[in-house]
Amino acid sequence: MTQQESQATSAHKETLGFKTEVKQLLHLMIHSLYSNREIFLRELISNAADACDKLRYRALEDDGLYEGDSELKVQIEFDDTANTVIVRDNGIGMSRDDVINNLGTIAKSGTAEFLQQLSGEQQKDANLIGQFGVGFYSAFIVADNVRVRTRLAGTPTSEGIEWVSQGEGDFTIEPIELERHGTEITLSLRQDAEEFANEHRLRSLIRTYSDHIDLPVQMKKVEEAEDEQGEKTTTETWETVNQAQALWTRSKSEVSDDEYNEFYKHIASDFSDPLIWSHNKVEGKLEYTSLLYVPGRAPFDLYQREGVRGLKLYVQRVFIMDDAEQFLPLYLRFIKGVVDTNALSLNVSRELLQKDPQVDKLKSALTKRVLDMLKKLAKDSDKYQTFWNEFGSVLKEGPAEDASNREKIAALLRFSSTHTDSAVQNVALSDYVERMKEGQDKIYYLVSESFNAARNSPHLEIFRKKGIEVLLLSDRIDEWLTTHLNEFDGKSLVDVAKGDLDLGAVEDEEEKKAQEESAKAREGLVGRLKEGLGERVSDVRVTHRLTDSPACVVLDANDMGQQLRKLMEAAGQAVPESKPILEINPEHPLINRLDSLQDDEFEGFASVLLDQAIIAEGGHLDDPAAYVKKLNALLMR
Numbered sequence: 001m002t003q004q005e006s007q008a009t010s011a012h013k014e015t016l017g018f019k020t021e022v023k024q025l026l027h028l029m030i031h032s033l034y035s036n037r038e039i040f041l042r043e044l045i046s047n048a049a050d051a052c053d054k055l056r057y058r059a060l061e062d063d064g065l066y067e068g069d070s071e072l073k074v075q076i077e078f079d080d081t082a083n084t085v086i087v088r089d090n091g092i093g094m095s096r097d098d099v100i101n102n103l104g105t106i107a108k109s110g111t112a113e114f115l116q117q118l119s120g121e122q123q124k125d126a127n128l129i130g131q132f133g134v135g136f137y138s139a140f141i142v143a144d145n146v147r148v149r150t151r152l153a154g155t156p157t158s159e160g161i162e163w164v165s166q167g168e169g170d171f172t173i174e175p176i177e178l179e180r181h182g183t184e185i186t187l188s189l190r191q192d193a194e195e196f197a198n199e200h201r202l203r204s205l206i207r208t209y210s211d212h213i214d215l216p217v218q219m220k221k222v223e224e225a226e227d228e229q230g231e232k233t234t235t236e237t238w239e240t241v242n243q244a245q246a247l248w249t250r251s252k253s254e255v256s257d258d259e260y261n262e263f264y265k266h267i268a269s270d271f272s273d274p275l276i277w278s279h280n281k282v283e284g285k286l287e288y289t290s291l292l293y294v295p296g297r298a299p300f301d302l303y304q305r306e307g308v309r310g311l312k313l314y315v316q317r318v319f320i321m322d323d324a325e326q327f328l329p330l331y332l333r334f335i336k337g338v339v340d341t342n343a344l345s346l347n348v349s350r351e352l353l354q355k356d357p358q359v360d361k362l363k364s365a366l367t368k369r370v371l372d373m374l375k376k377l378a379k380d381s382d383k384y385q386t387f388w389n390e391f392g393s394v395l396k397e398g399p400a401e402d403a404s405n406r407e408k409i410a411a412l413l414r415f416s417s418t419h420t421d422s423a424v425q426n427v428a429l430s431d432y433v434e435r436m437k438e439g440q441d442k443i444y445y446l447v448s449e450s451f452n453a454a455r456n457s458p459h460l461e462i463f464r465k466k467g468i469e470v471l472l473l474s475d476r477i478d479e480w481l482t483t484h485l486n487e488f489d490g491k492s493l494v495d496v497a498k499g500d501l502d503l504g505a506v507e508d509e510e511e512k513k514a515q516e517e518s519a520k521a522r523e524g525l526v527g528r529l530k531e532g533l534g535e536r537v538s539d540v541r542v543t544h545r546l547t548d549s550p551a552c553v554v555l556d557a558n559d560m561g562q563q564l565r566k567l568m569e570a571a572g573q574a575v576p577e578s579k580p581i582l583e584i585n586p587e588h589p590l591i592n593r594l595d596s597l598q599d600d601e602f603e604g605f606a607s608v609l610l611d612q613a614i615i616a617e618g619g620h621l622d623d624p625a626a627y628v629k630k631l632n633a634l635l636m637r
Contacts, residue, residue, distance in 0.1 A: 013174035016100065018165075026140050026167045036271065037193065040138040041076075041202070042209035044087045044185060046266050047136060048074040049213045051091025051183060053319030055153055058092065060318070060346055065092075065153040067181055073216045075238065076206065080197040083189045085142075090182040093152045099161050099173060103136060103148065135269060140167035142196055143187035153181040203241050212247035212263040214317075216240040246317060248291040248338050252279050264293045267312055268336040272296045275383050277337075278373040286361050288341035292370055294377060295336060298390040302334060309333040311366075314340035315348060326353045327363050331397040331409075332370050334390075339366065371408045378412060378428075385426060388414045392425060396477050400484040410488050413481075416451055416472040418460060423451040427471065429488045437468055439505030442494045445471035447479045447563055449618040458549035458616055459496045465547050466506060470496060479563040497617070499557030501545045515544045518586040525595045529582065532606045536579065543583035550590040551613045553580035562619060582610055601637075604630045 018026070052072040059065045069090055077086040094102060139146045148163040160178025165171035195201055199219065206217050221239035226232050247255060247263045264274045274293040281289045292311075301307040310325035310333075317340060327339055343358040353359050374395075378384045388395075398409035410429055417427045419435065432443055444463065448454035454472040463470050473482070486493060519542040529540040538556065546552060555561060559578040560568075568575050584591050594605055611627040614620075621627050 013172055015170050015172050017170045026137055037141040038196075038205055039209070039271070040142050040187075041085075041087070041196075041205045042262075042266070043135055043138040043269075045074055045076075045206070045210045045213060045217060048087060048089035048091060048183065049210075049215060050322075051089050051093070052215055053091075055090075055092040057319055057321075058153075062154070065181075067153065069180075073218055073238075074213070075218045076202055076241075077220065078197045078199065078202060080194075083194050083197050085187045085189065085196055085202070086184060087187075088182065088184040090180060091153075093155075093181045093183055094150045094161065095152045095155065095159070096161050096173070096175070098152065099148070099150065099163050103163055103165075103171070137167075139185065139187055142189055142193035143167075144190050145188035147186040147188075148183060149176065149178060149186075150183040151178040151181050155181075206241045208258075209262055210266075211242045212259055212266065213242055213244065214246035216244045217242045246314075246340075248279065248289050248340060249317065255279070263291070264295075264336065267338065268293065268295060270295060270297075274336075275387055276373055276377045278369055280369060282365070286341075286343055286358070286365065288339060288343060288362060288365075290337065290339045290366055290369060292335055292337035292366070292373065294370075294373065294387060294391075295334060296386065296390075298334065302391070302394060305330060305333075311335070312338045314338060315344050315346050316340075316342055318346055320344075320346075320348060324353065326359050327366050328370065329363070329367060329398070329402050331394055331401050332367065334394060335370055367402070367405065371405060371412070374412050375408070381426075385414075385424075388425060393475050393477055396475065396481045399481060403484075406485065407488070410485055413485075415445075416454075416474070418455070418464065418470045418472065421455060432469055432471065433489050433491060435469055436491075437466070437506055440468060441491060441504050442502075443471070443488060443491045444468065444494050444496050445473055445482065446496050447473045447482065447561055449563065450474050453618040457497070458546055458552040458613075459554075461547040461549060462501070462503075462545045463496065466503070468503070468506065476563065476567065479561045480567065483564070495561075496545070498555045498559065498561070501543065511544075515542075518542060518544075522584070522586045522591075522595070525584070525591070528602060529584070529606055532603045533582065533610055536607075536610060537582045538579040539581045541581065541583055542586050545583065546585035546588070549585060549613075549616070550588040551582060551584045551609050553582055553610070553613045553617055553619070555580060562617075580614065582613060584609075604633060608634060 052074070055065060056072060059070075063070070072090060075086075075088045077088070078084065145164070145166050149160065150163075151157070151160040157177055157179055158175070160176040161173060162176045163171055163173050189197055203219060206219070210217050218238040218240050220236050223235050223237070224232055225235070247259060260277055260279070261273045264277065265271065268274075273296060275296050277291065277293045279291045290311075308323050310323040311327050312322055313320045313324040313327070324339075325333075328335055339362065341358075341362065343362065344353075344356065348356070374387070377387060392414060395409065395412060399406045402409065413429060414425045415427050415429075416423055416425050417432065419427060419432075429443065436443075446454050446457055446459055448457060451472060451474045454474050460470055473479070482493060482495065522542050526540050526542065530537070533540065543552070555578065560575060565575045590609070594602070594609065597605055608627065608630050611621055611630075
């Protein structure tokens with residue numbers, strides 16, 4: 001972090017500046033999240049619970065870190081006179097560097113993309129902030145002054161740190177003497193947020209948002225008693241408000257949908273509800289409990305394959321690590337959840353996870369669980385469409401990465417097609433197979449740069465004429481997908497823009513005979529075109545795939561398409577050179593015209609015909625100016 005040190009108010013107290021993105025986020029939260037401001041307590045309790053989890057894990061090797069206080073807990077206090085709320089934990093705590101790094105900057109990938117999306121519209125920005133996650137900064141939604149007092153467990157009491165900010169441009173930080181390890185956050189409430197300095201309000205929020213937290217969330221309980229002499233005495237005790245039991249360890253019948261939703265928000269830092277979840281306990285040789293969620297929307301860093309991802313890992317109910325990526329394949333990186341197992345040792349590390357054979361078994365089981373969950377979700381077409389719009393492109397990575405589950409993944413894929421001519425990807429491969437024409441034994445598809453380019457491609461002309469459905473693929477990953485997904489339900493997938501077109505039994509013998517005769521009649525023209533176009537093409541031939549266009553270009557069946565070429569070039573990989581095949585429509589008037597031209601006009605006409613065919617497929621010309629010049633010359637004639 002860039003520390004902007006200004007004048008020191010004492011020998012030890014410093015004033016430091018927030019990073020720019022923190023200032024922007026704070027301003028937007030204060031002004032955009034007013035209607036959702038009660039979530040501040042959920043966020044602060046979640047952070048406190050995480051700090052306790054980390055201490056419990058580190059104390060496995062050094063129980064001296066507990067400093068004699070091994071009963072981990074979160075405590076909430078309030079003062080309705082001073083209008084303050086205090087959130088306190090006895091977790092791991094923070095050092096000075098931890099405080100600066102954790103409270104002065106946003107350590108989350110996707111920050112830049114997130115900030116670019118912000119518009120100043122309160123409702124839209126509120127949704128975006130919820131998608132990004134707010135954590136500690138949610139305190140400033142209700143407070144105009146926040147004080148953090150903290151000490152890292154295991155350090156001297158003299159190494160306590162106090163951090164104070166009004167949520168504007170800077171914060172102060174100074175060392176203090178602090179007896180207790182852990183963190184205490186004091187919120188001085190804004191005038192319009194005084195409702196939160198209320199016992200009933202706070203208890204209600206704890207039960208609503210933090211009932212699932214796996215450690216006590218306590219508030220003081222005041223009890224009055226009367227002795228034998230009639231004198232009243234008052235006692236204060238700490239009372240646990242939440243259930244304080246790990247939600248995934250409870251029976252499914254005991255957990256409400258609201259509790260599942262709130263637990264998701266806790267682990268995912270998301271405002272919205274998940275689309276679906278799967279809660280399972282498995283006993284036997286491989287014992288584990290899993291609670292897996294499909295989010296309702298994608299995070300900003302979804303397409304950063306190297307970004308932070310994974311499940312929360314617990315071993316025998318002891319928190320081990322966040323973002324354990326070893327338990328799900330990369331194409332399922334959007335899944336959130338928890339896995340708790342007895343199959344691993346308590347001192348397991350990321351390095352050990354990579355070598356443990358039990359992890360592979362867990363990964364296989366959890367992957368199957370997620371795919372089954374998505375299959376169940378697909379029965380609700382509206383919800384599944386929401387899922388597909390958010391995560392479909394990532395799921396398309398699956399067939400290349402997970403051959404053992406390729407058929408299951410293929411059943412979950414959705415595409416656009418000529419059946420609806422809509423850009424919405426809602427056609428399943430099973431839907432396509434059900435609509436196949438009599439005699440059709442292949443699934444046809446077309447890859448293009450955009451949906452409109454695919455929908456208007458000349459390659460579709462014969463298919464539209466015969467009523468044969470074609471899948472229209474325009475996502476960047478689609479050609480990569482089809483190189484690894486060769487068949488579905490026993491039907492091979494065929495690119496209509498590659499190789500020779502074979503419609504099989506859909507065409508009768510009379511049609512095939514007519515095609516052979518027209519090809520023979522144009523043998524002379526094909527020879528002239530090959531000579532005139534020379535090295536620009538690998539071949540010229542007559543086609544029956546066109547009904548309205550004079551010509552089109554196709555690739556050899558083994559050639560790499562434009563979409564995949566661009567992906568590989570962007571990745572810095574060399575790609576082999578390939579030349580298109582020009583196919584002509586023997587019945588088109590322009591082809592008749594071309595066949596009648598003399599040699600001095602023929603070459604220019606043929607070159608324009610090829611250029612137009614390339615443009616129609618969304619391709620790019622090496623020399624657009626030359627094309628324009630030749631076209632103008634033809635128009636002048």
